[in-house]
Amino acid sequence: MKNNTADKIVWAKKDLLGLEYLSREEIEVILYTAQSFKEVTTRQIKKVPALRGKTVVNLFYEPSTRTRASFELAAKRLSADVINIEVEASSVKKGETLIDTGRNIEALKIDIIVVRHNCSGAPNILARSVKSSVVNAGDGWHEHPTQALLDMFTLKSKLGHIEGLRVSIIGDIAHSRVARSNIWGMTKLVAEVTVCAPPMLIPEGIEKMGVKVTSDLDEALKNTDAINVLRMQFERDTQKAFPTKLEYFKQYGITDQRLKKCKKDIVVMHPGPINRGIEMSSDVADGANSVILEQVTNGIAVRMAVLYLVAHAKREIVA
Amino acid sequence: MGLKEKSKILNKEGIEKALERIAHEIIEKLKSIEDVAIVGIKNRGAYLGERLADKVKSITSTSPPVGALDITLYRDDLTQISEQPIVHATEIDFDIDGKIIILVDDVLFTGRTIRCALDALIDFGRPAQIQLAVLVDRGHRELPIRADYVGKNVPTSLKEVVEARLEETDGRDEVVICEKVE
Amino acid sequence: MKYLIKNGRVIDPASKIDDMIDIIIADGKIVEIGKDLNLKSSETIDAKGKIVAPGFVDMHTHLREPGREDKETIKSGSRAAIRGGFTSVVCMPNTEPPIDNSGVVKLVKDIIKKDALCNVFVVGAITQVRAGKRLTNISQMKKEGIIAVSDDGSCIEDKSLMLGALKDCKKDAILLIDHCEDIRISSGGVMNKSFISTKMGLRGMPKEAEYIMVKRDIDLAEKASSRIHIAHVSCKESVELIRKAKRDNVEVTAETAPHYFALTEECCVTYDTNTKMNPPLRTKEDVEFIKKALADGTIDAIATDHAPHTDSEKDVEFDFAPFGIIGLETALSLSVMELIDKKVLSWPDLISRMSTNPAKILGIDRGNLKKGSTADIVIIDPLKEYIYNKDSVESKSKNSPFINWKLKGKLCDVFVRGKVVMRDESIVVGSS
Numbered sequence: 001m002k003n004n005t006a007d008k009i010v011w012a013k014k015d016l017l018g019l020e021y022l023s024r025e026e027i028e029v030i031l032y033t034a035q036s037f038k039e040v041t042t043r044q045i046k047k048v049p050a051l052r053g054k055t056v057v058n059l060f061y062e063p064s065t066r067t068r069a070s071f072e073l074a075a076k077r078l079s080a081d082v083i084n085i086e087v088e089a090s091s092v093k094k095g096e097t098l099i100d101t102g103r104n105i106e107a108l109k110i111d112i113i114v115v116r117h118n119c120s121g122a123p124n125i126l127a128r129s130v131k132s133s134v135v136n137a138g139d140g141w142h143e144h145p146t147q148a149l150l151d152m153f154t155l156k157s158k159l160g161h162i163e164g165l166r167v168s169i170i171g172d173i174a175h176s177r178v179a180r181s182n183i184w185g186m187t188k189l190v191a192e193v194t195v196c197a198p199p200m201l202i203p204e205g206i207e208k209m210g211v212k213v214t215s216d217l218d219e220a221l222k223n224t225d226a227i228n229v230l231r232m233q234f235e236r237d238t239q240k241a242f243p244t245k246l247e248y249f250k251q252y253g254i255t256d257q258r259l260k261k262c263k264k265d266i267v268v269m270h271p272g273p274i275n276r277g278i279e280m281s282s283d284v285a286d287g288a289n290s291v292i293l294e295q296v297t298n299g300i301a302v303r304m305a306v307l308y309l310v311a312h313a314k315r316e317i318v319a
Numbered sequence: 320m321g322l323k324e325k326s327k328i329l330n331k332e333g334i335e336k337a338l339e340r341i342a343h344e345i346i347e348k349l350k351s352i353e354d355v356a357i358v359g360i361k362n363r364g365a366y367l368g369e370r371l372a373d374k375v376k377s378i379t380s381t382s383p384p385v386g387a388l389d390i391t392l393y394r395d396d397l398t399q400i401s402e403q404p405i406v407h408a409t410e411i412d413f414d415i416d417g418k419i420i421i422l423v424d425d426v427l428f429t430g431r432t433i434r435c436a437l438d439a440l441i442d443f444g445r446p447a448q449i450q451l452a453v454l455v456d457r458g459h460r461e462l463p464i465r466a467d468y469v470g471k472n473v474p475t476s477l478k479e480v481v482e483a484r485l486e487e488t489d490g491r492d493e494v495v496i497c498e499k500v501e
Numbered sequence: 502m503k504y505l506i507k508n509g510r511v512i513d514p515a516s517k518i519d520d521m522i523d524i525i526i527a528d529g530k531i532v533e534i535g536k537d538l539n540l541k542s543s544e545t546i547d548a549k550g551k552i553v554a555p556g557f558v559d560m561h562t563h564l565r566e567p568g569r570e571d572k573e574t575i576k577s578g579s580r581a582a583i584r585g586g587f588t589s590v591v592c593m594p595n596t597e598p599p600i601d602n603s604g605v606v607k608l609v610k611d612i613i614k615k616d617a618l619c620n621v622f623v624v625g626a627i628t629q630v631r632a633g634k635r636l637t638n639i640s641q642m643k644k645e646g647i648i649a650v651s652d653d654g655s656c657i658e659d660k661s662l663m664l665g666a667l668k669d670c671k672k673d674a675i676l677l678i679d680h681c682e683d684i685r686i687s688s689g690g691v692m693n694k695s696f697i698s699t700k701m702g703l704r705g706m707p708k709e710a711e712y713i714m715v716k717r718d719i720d721l722a723e724k725a726s727s728r729i730h731i732a733h734v735s736c737k738e739s740v741e742l743i744r745k746a747k748r749d750n751v752e753v754t755a756e757t758a759p760h761y762f763a764l765t766e767e768c769c770v771t772y773d774t775n776t777k778m779n780p781p782l783r784t785k786e787d788v789e790f791i792k793k794a795l796a797d798g799t800i801d802a803i804a805t806d807h808a809p810h811t812d813s814e815k816d817v818e819f820d821f822a823p824f825g826i827i828g829l830e831t832a833l834s835l836s837v838m839e840l841i842d843k844k845v846l847s848w849p850d851l852i853s854r855m856s857t858n859p860a861k862i863l864g865i866d867r868g869n870l871k872k873g874s875t876a877d878i879v880i881i882d883p884l885k886e887y888i889y890n891k892d893s894v895e896s897k898s899k900n901s902p903f904i905n906w907k908l909k910g911k912l913c914d915v916f917v918r919g920k921v922v923m924r925d926e927s928i929v930v931g932s933s
Contacts, residue, residue, distance in 0.1 A: 020700065029405075032405075033405070033406045035408055036389065036406040036407055036408040036409070037406070039408050039409055039410075040392075040409075043442055043443055044442070044443060044444055045441075045442040045443070047442065048392040048393065048439075048442070049392065049393055049438070050391075050392035050393075050397065078392075097813065097816060097817050098817060098818055099816055099817075117818070119818035119819065119820040119821065120701055120702035120703050120772075120819065120820070121701060121702070121703070121772030121818065121819045122818050124771065124772045125772055125817075125818060125819075139702070140702045140703070140820070141702035141703075142701060142702030142703075143702070177702060180700065180702060203699040204694050204695055204696060204698065204699050204705060204707075205695055205696025205697075205699050206696070206699055208696040209696075209699075209700065305406075308392075308406065312397055312404075
């Protein structure tokens, strides 16, 4: 119960923009706080008054049902008021600028903006333009910090610790914000991270983030404690990387057969939504090693922790 | 600003005796402890709760369920305090519906902590009754709250701070009065 | 009006002068240059502790007029030029409409005549509407007064068209300036492709997008026995290719911009759109190669690639912001700090990269202090330090990553065609 690091550190950040910008201790504070919120979600009345009177705005420039719902539920369980604003990405260029939108939303006297954007760095730009807290709910290929935090939270609850674990991230690393946030977070908590993708989907210089790189799935699975399987999105850049979807499944799909050669209690994660039969087979997705649904449940606790921490970030005391 | 220790109001033995007396009072007042559950308020109240449960057990040979409550999320001063309080886990792994809950804390002062605890408890279910046991009541209530069981009543001034120290958290058992010094 | 500039360190690489001598200006010309000159009834300018040099020549400027006068005009841009010591600037044809026929050239020339506070030379487009499909009428534009051609901002993809353009330019004895970028490689990129772009999640423009085109241009220029000038060289590989081509006697010249030796891709990490340019900021290693190339003459000139954009265009997501920064007012200071102070170039070398060489490449009679030549002169305080703040920016646009930087080396006085346009750091012509 007692966590020494978490006890000493006081959260001082207004925003959560990415795990690159956090220290190991800060990540541990979030995970520790999330543990307490996890308990809240098991109560009869799953609601606490910690953000009573505060308003959270979900500003989404990209369609997303699950992340938005998870943030919305997290905010509501903290007794915050929530509004959702969806901006069509196609109208962005013609319409109001991000900074103007941010300032207009802030004029509504709100406290936290949760932003999802198809451009990398949009939350960074927003955060320096408004006084409200900004929480990144996924930006371009850059970061998706709450997803990585919930992945780590799930892994920690399954295996007890992160330090020293071998974790392989499999899929389109080049275009994945989930991959980047996972790499920052897991390496800061001293896990041994391997990324595995077809050569064209391994981004330039990724090894400098402190990960092992391979295009051989068997190598990535060997002796690994957990795998995080990314969703394959068949867009312009990814299509070139392999001949067919079926071929991708043959080379990189996670199947029961492949899992049998792995550690018995290997943890299988996926940020969802799953393309069954492309990045993983149904028997794996629904199998005993899969924690995919637990990830969804944990997502709420982690997002509650993040909203709580940024809302009450230690502010400078004016004498 | 610092704190200067003025006097010790309870030593190890005094604390033990106070808890023992509270245990007897609870049994006497409630007749049966069948429906009793003890919930301590984190941090020190939680340890006192565990000790109180042991006392009850040694008298009645039945041990009531014990839980620990973290009230951080219910504080009414979250937006005012400069330091962000750390949220600890609440551990109540029994159903509180219909139970007589003995809420335990170390020092009863303004009553605001107890108000938080009542709100928090009610989010877990609908207990039959909630009663309050404290090691020390120092007065100066800001809310209409009183304790059902008090280890020791201590008249204090607002300049004073009452500190309960426990083996589990501070390495020794004692309750002291300190004075704020500039 | 006659002027006597006394006590300064006069540097004129064209005539190999670096000496404490005086200059007399009269009727727009340098009438005397030598030791201990005296002249009655003239204004004397004491240049003690200062450097007196031929006015700088910027061979790469975007003045935005006509069409985007909200970003810059010939008037505001030439004011910025004076502030930076550029007595001559060369404006690129990517205006709206583009400068791709003699009519537009004439229009621009008329505005220059009316508004410009310094010499403004015009570049015509290589292809019609800069679309890379059909050549423009280069000889006719030349008659109207263009001094070079370029599709800057775009690269001519079609190799046979490029070869044709080079042959045309040879026939018309005019310089072709190419923006080297293979857009199929850089496709949609917004910064240098590297670990930094990977961690920032931004689409990268790899160096090969630049140097593959540099290589092609060198090959085609050799084939056409024509000159070619490579704009804004930013990376090691381009430097090496140009160095080799020069050794092989290909008639290639090259420029770089101050940001390619003053900044690296690391500056992008805050998603500041004032670090977004094309070609993108590169690595530390590239910066070292650019400096070496400036020192050994592989890169002939420092040009600004002054590219004004409004705040509302730049205050957006990194992906959406236009490429480019303003540069006229900071070029000298950045060169002093990065090249002089770091012992990459001597003062005479720097003056040659900023004045003598670009004038020579463009074939204009500027960039020297010879007796009888046009009196385009700058007086520089080489040690003066100042904060470059937004309010001081003369350009209509303020898109500079150097805002609030402490800079060193400042222009004190500027003469254009023998007229004082800046005196004691104050611009004395036109109204702002």
